[in-house]
Each structure stands twice: as structure tokens, then as C-alpha cells.
Amino acid sequence: MAAAQKDDAVVSGAVKVGLAPMAGFTDMPFRILCGERGADFAVSEMISATALTRGDAKTADLAATDPREKPCALQIFGHDPATVAEAAAALAGSRPLAIEINMGCPVKKIVSSGDGSALMKDPDLAGKITEAASRAAHAAGLPLWVKIRAGWKKGEVTAPAFADALVSAGADRITVHGRTRDQMYAPSSDNGVIRAVKEKIGKRAEVFGNGDVDGPESAIRMIKETGCDGLLVGRAALGDPWIFGRIKAALAGEDTPPLPTKEERVSAAIRLLRDVCALYGEERGVRESRGRAARFIKGIKGSAAVRDRLNHAETEAEFKDILSRLI
Ligand SMILES: Cc1cc2nc3c(=O)[nH]c(=O)nc-3n(C[C@H](O)[C@H](O)[C@H](O)COP(=O)(O)O)c2cc1C
Known part of the structure; x- marks a missing residue:
């Protein structure tokens, strides 16, 4: 890596790099692999608040964690404040790193029930959910995180004001994926939105960036362009959990380890x-x-x-x- 890039990286050595939540992938076995290869933490697949509070056994399995893992946050989706808070209190019992509420999922089946990124259209309800869930998480001594997108519709970037309201309602960390709901996964994620959220929130809560980080260069670029407190890697880690080691080394100003054989x-x-x-x-x-x-x-x-x-x-x-x- 070029010397100038290394200097920038040294400044960012304390930045945390986590595995993004991905339904169908980021279960305990994969999280163990990522933690061993440098991820600082991980977020579980999303867990339905409704199914969990109804006692669905398969849903409870999604919350399984293992001592071999790095710390793991458990993610909930739902749209009823009382149900989400009840699920948060139940999950707090397994002592996760944090409870996270999903307000970013773009999938039709999820948003048509008013969950995931649909909540970005209803900041009042999103605030009530955050308030109820943060009360439950804080009572158990855990932080409450929320994962959001840039907004609902392309051209209508609501993330800064939305994140501000969630922090006022008790969120301790906001993770921003720099795309709107209708952009799904293309075109590329916008670091400008993450920067705008960080500028709005300042030091009142942590802001983590997410979207299209695929190695040391894009990780350093995200940190430099946004001032975020940490970042999440999703798709690029799926066949390459070693990516965390490469990113962490680059952020610490060290030589990056070679690609896996x-x-x-x-x-x-x-x-x-x-x-x-x-x-x-x-x-x-x-x-x-x-x-x-x-x-x-x-x-x-x-x-x-x-x-x-x-x-x-x-x-x-x-x-x-x-x-x-x-x-
Ligand atoms: C297969 C798949 C499943 C996902 N499941 C979730 C999820 O359960 N909860 C969530 O908040 N985001 C979910 N996401 C979004 C990712 O966490 C992340 O925000 C997105 O992939 C952008 O980051 P990336 O460019 O590093 O992949 C999922 C993404 C993919 C590709």
C-alpha cells in the first residue's frame, strides 16, 4: 500500500469493523469464521419480533450464540413498539453485544408488513419503537442500535433527520447503508449520506457506515469520506472472511496479509x-x-x-x- 494511504490509515486504527447482518448467511458458524479472521463483532440475521414473542422454536434458534464467536449483536424486525420491546427483553437474556432494530430491509415481504425500511416512511412510529426497545435494552444494560438506509425513495434522502429522531428516542448507534429502499443494491452506495448522518448526530451516538466495502481501499475511503465511527462489511465477506484481517491491518497502518490460498x-x-x-x-x-x-x-x-x-x-x-x- 502507498505510504500516503498508510498515514491516513494509522489515524483510523481504532475503527471497529463488523460483519453486516445477512439473512441466510450470518449465522453462528459463519460468524465464528469471520471473528477468527479479524472481524471485531457481528450482527445476527434478522429475527422476527412477532415470531419470537409467540414462542416459535425455529426463530429462537436464530438467536443462538456461541462462546467461540466475537461479540454479536442480535437484530430484530417488527413494527409494534410493545412487541419489539418484548423481543428485545427476551433476547437480552442471552447477553448479546447489543440489540439492533432493522429499519433498512428493502424486501417486499418485509416492507409490506410495515417492517424494515417501511419504517423510514413513518418516523413517529420508528421513534416509538426505538424508545420502547431502548428502554428494554438499557434496563438489561445493553446498547440499542438501529440499522437504516438513506431513505425510502431515490432523491428523498431522509436519513439525517430520521437518525436524529432515533437518537433522541434512545438509540446508541445508527448504522447507515448508503442506498434508498428503491435502490435495493444498485447503483453504488453513497458515502455522502453517511457523512450527513454523522454530521447531524455528532458525538451524541455512534454512526457506522455500510455499503460496498470490498477491501482495504474502500474501507479507508469510507472512513475518510464520512468520519464514521466504524463500518460493516456484508456481501464481500461471504466467501472471504479474511477480508476483515486485511481491512484491520490496513487501518492500523500495517502491511495487509496476502489473499487466502x-x-x-x-x-x-x-x-x-x-x-x-x-x-x-x-x-x-x-x-x-x-x-x-x-x-x-x-x-x-x-x-x-x-x-x-x-x-x-x-x-x-x-x-x-x-x-x-x-x-
Ligand atoms: C443476502 C442478504 C441478506 C441480508 N439480510 C439482512 C438482514 O437480515 N438485516 C439487515 O439489516 N440487513 C440485511 N442485509 C443488508 C446488509 O446487511 C448490508 O446492509 C448490505 O448488503 C450492504 O452492504 P454490503 O455492500 O457490504 O453488502 C442483507 C443483505 C444480503 C445481500
Whole structure:
């Protein structure tokens, strides 16, 4: 890395870098891998407040954490203040790093129920949810975080005023994904929105940036352009948990470690397979591992054919054998 970039990076050495919440991916086995490779913390997949408070066993599984993990925040989605607060109090019992409310999910099924980013259209309700949830989290000694987007509609960036209201209602951290709901995942995330939120909030709460960080350069750029207190990495970590080590080293002004070898990538995919099968049972574990393993082996010679074979593998042993033959 160039010397000038290193100097900038040293200034940012204390910045925290976490794994972004991703439904279907950021469960305990993947969070362990990321923590071992440099992530400071992680956020769980989103957990339905309604399902949790109704006692749904599968939903409670989403809240499982493990001592081998780095600290993990548990994320809730919902739109009824009392239900979200009840879910926050229940999750606080497992002593997470924080309780986070999802006000950023753009998926139709979620927003049509008034959850996720739909709350950005209703700042009053979002404030009431934050107030109720922060009371529950604070009573248990935990911080309350909220994850938001730039706004609901392209051209209508409401995040700064929205975040300001949430902080007044008790939020201790706001994480901003720099896209509006209708932008989903394209075009690129806007660091200007994250900066505007940080300027509005100042030191009243932490502001974390999120969106399109894919390595040391984009991480340093986000910090320099926004002044954020930390950042989250999502999609770029899915087949590459080593990204956290590279980013953390660059932020500390150290030489970045080399990219993982083929052997390291395949071994990590096999380890993930084992832990996912242990958590969910073999049938679901193998099914869940197909998309995950494909990300770890992407770009390795012969990986396309291997991916096809993995899609037909039915047992953990068969899956492992197919992966092992890549090295
Ligand atoms: C498959 C997938 C699942 C996601 N699930 C969640 C979720 O459960 N909660 C949430 O707040 N964001 C969720 N997100 C959004 C990410 O946390 C993140 O904001 C987004 O991917 C942008 O960051 P990135 O460019 O680093 O990926 C999800 C994203 C993806 C791709």
C-alpha cells in the first residue's frame, strides 16, 4: 500500500469493523469464521419480533450464540413498539453485544408488513419503537442500535433527520447503508449520506457506515469520506472472511496479509459445512452449504464443475469429498 494511504490509515486504527447482518448467511458458524479472521463483532440475521414473542422454536434458534464467536449483536424486525420491546427483553437474556432494530430491509415481504425500511416512511412510529426497545435494552444494560438506509425513495434522502429522531428516542448507534429502499443494491452506495448522518448526530451516538466495502481501499475511503465511527462489511465477506484481517491491518497502518490460498479457502468451506451441518442437521446443512461453498471456491480452476456436483450432493461426507478434490 502507498505510504500516503498508510498515514491516513494509522489515524483510523481504532475503527471497529463488523460483519453486516445477512439473512441466510450470518449465522453462528459463519460468524465464528469471520471473528477468527479479524472481524471485531457481528450482527445476527434478522429475527422476527412477532415470531419470537409467540414462542416459535425455529426463530429462537436464530438467536443462538456461541462462546467461540466475537461479540454479536442480535437484530430484530417488527413494527409494534410493545412487541419489539418484548423481543428485545427476551433476547437480552442471552447477553448479546447489543440489540439492533432493522429499519433498512428493502424486501417486499418485509416492507409490506410495515417492517424494515417501511419504517423510514413513518418516523413517529420508528421513534416509538426505538424508545420502547431502548428502554428494554438499557434496563438489561445493553446498547440499542438501529440499522437504516438513506431513505425510502431515490432523491428523498431522509436519513439525517430520521437518525436524529432515533437518537433522541434512545438509540446508541445508527448504522447507515448508503442506498434508498428503491435502490435495493444498485447503483453504488453513497458515502455522502453517511457523512450527513454523522454530521447531524455528532458525538451524541455512534454512526457506522455500510455499503460496498470490498477491501482495504474502500474501507479507508469510507472512513475518510464520512468520519464514521466504524463500518460493516456484508456481501464481500461471504466467501472471504479474511477480508476483515486485511481491512484491520490496513487501518492500523500495517502491511495487509496476502489473499487466502486455495487450500485455505477450501478448508474454510469444509469447516463451515461441518459447523452448519452440526447446527441444522445433515439434510438442511448440506442444502444451506451449497451457495456458501460456491462463494468460497469461486475463481478456483475447476470450481464451476465442482459447484454443479455440490448441487447434487446429499450427504456431508459426499459434499466434503467433492470439495477436498479441489486441493
Ligand atoms: C443476502 C442478504 C441478506 C441480508 N439480510 C439482512 C438482514 O437480515 N438485516 C439487515 O439489516 N440487513 C440485511 N442485509 C443488508 C446488509 O446487511 C448490508 O446492509 C448490505 O448488503 C450492504 O452492504 P454490503 O455492500 O457490504 O453488502 C442483507 C443483505 C444480503 C445481500
